Amino acid sequence: MLATFASDPARSRGRLYPEEESAFREPFQRDRDRIIHSSAFRRLKHKTQVFVEHEGDYFRTRLTHSIEVAQVARTIAVALGLNSHLTEAVALAHDLGHTPFGHTGEDALDALMAPYGGFDHNAQALRIVTSLERHYAGWDGLNLTWETLEGIAKHNGPVTGDLPYALAEYDARHPLELDTHAGGEAQVAALSDDIAYNNHDLDDGLRAGLFTVDEICTLPIIGEAFAEVDRVHPGLDLKRRQHEALRRVFGVMVSDVLVTSKRLLQEANPGSVEDIRALGRPVIRFSDALWQDLKAIRSFLFKRMYRAPSVVVMRAEVTQVVEELFPLFLADPALLPEEWQADVAQAGDKTALARVVADYIAGMTDRFALQEHKRLTT
Structure with missing residues (x-):
């Protein structure tokens, strides 16, 4: 059952190019399926998060990361009464615009494109799904619903000021209301991205030997998680101990988002997805306390992983x-x-x-x- 503030597929704003609707899939399901079958989505298999592809077979890629984000997003969306199909579509598409070599490649391409309007991976994702995917007979792009395009464009919040050219070009012919927050489903996808990479970067960093369990146990949340595992499963071998602890870290983040977001939604009492867009603030959030803990973890990862000598x-x-x-x-x-x-x-x-x-x-x-x-x- 969908909440009153969820995106109702029966009330979708539709697609740029009108299509006959499917008899057995709602519009947001079709969006998700088109994203999964796109060439850009398949290429994510060989695009990396932090490590370059050939450095190891077990490190996350953009594809595995996107699947993990979608899994978290579905869980949260269902618990909050939001549309899980739309949430999953935005989650699966959120990294389609990434360059090779992760943020390093994006930084390099953005600098090179500075005289020509710059480069932004979120805007590039929109460009891919509205233009660069060229498989359908009637249009370029995937002809996704307005709600999915909105989520891709502004899942991280309103986009104002000097717009990336890829956003500006599309918005001129199919306005996405870039100055407002997106619906709850896209907000869930954005927070799920944070949850996924905070958790798996710790795992990949440990696997790469960039830091040790003892070192991350000095960080908030993580030390408590390892202590609980040791209490419940004394003498567990190192790999299982690590996995069990990081599972708990993952659970803490998801639980915090659910508790905080349910409270914010109850306080705002939105009667529709339009009410969520009009609030002027996100309703899917971490608590302030957990956000401070995550900032400490991200600071550690920045120094010890993203800026590690290797x-x-x-x-x-x-x-x-x-x-x-x-x-x-x-x-x-x-x-x-x-x-x-x-x-x-x-x-x-x-x-x-x-x-x-x-x-x-x-x-x-x-x-x-x-x-x-x-x-x-x-």
Whole structure:
């Protein structure tokens, strides 16, 4: 049963290109399925979170991360009476716009694109699902519902000021009300992203040997989780002990979001999804106390994982890959594959051409970017 403030598929604002609705799938289910079957979603298998793909088979990729986010988001959405299909669609799509090499690749591409409007992975995700996926006979993109597009564009909150060009272009023809918060489903997807990466970055960092269990036990939440495991399961082997403790950390975050969000929703008493958009503040949140604990964990991870010496070395190497590929393609767009030449031909100036090049590079997997760099520079 959906709450009154959930997104009702029967009252969806529809799609940019009208379609006959399915007899057995609601609109948000179709959105989720189209995202799963998209080329961009499959490519996430070979795009990394922190570590470059070839560094290990067990570290998270953008694909496994997106699946984990969707699992958390479904759980929270159902518990709050929100639409789980819409929540899952936004969760699965939230990282579609990421470049190869994680945030390192995005930082490099954003710097290169600074003269041409910059680069933002959330805006790029919208560009992918509204333009760059080209499989359907009647339109470019996936022709997703307005609600899913809204969630992709602003699941992290309102987008104001100088808009990324990919958002500005689409919003001009299909307004997404970028100056408001999204519905509850997209807010759940955003918090689920935080929950997933806080938990799995601890796991990946331990697996990579960047820090030890003893070190993270000095952090809030984590020390208590390990202490509880030792109390309930004394003498557990190291791998099981670690897994059981991180399960508890995960549970603390999910429980906190549910308790806090239920209270905020009760206080706001929204009668519709429009009421949630009009509140001017998010209703899906961590408590202030837990948010402070998570800031301490993120600070630790930033120093010990995201800026670990081995990671910094790799960041420099993959930054060079992006920095050298971009000007090569910009100077000689004939190097782009044949299927991209129509976009090149339609590019009326250098800015438009740079955006075609950025689309191509952003779509690369880690593996392909390294292969192309080697092929074109050696």
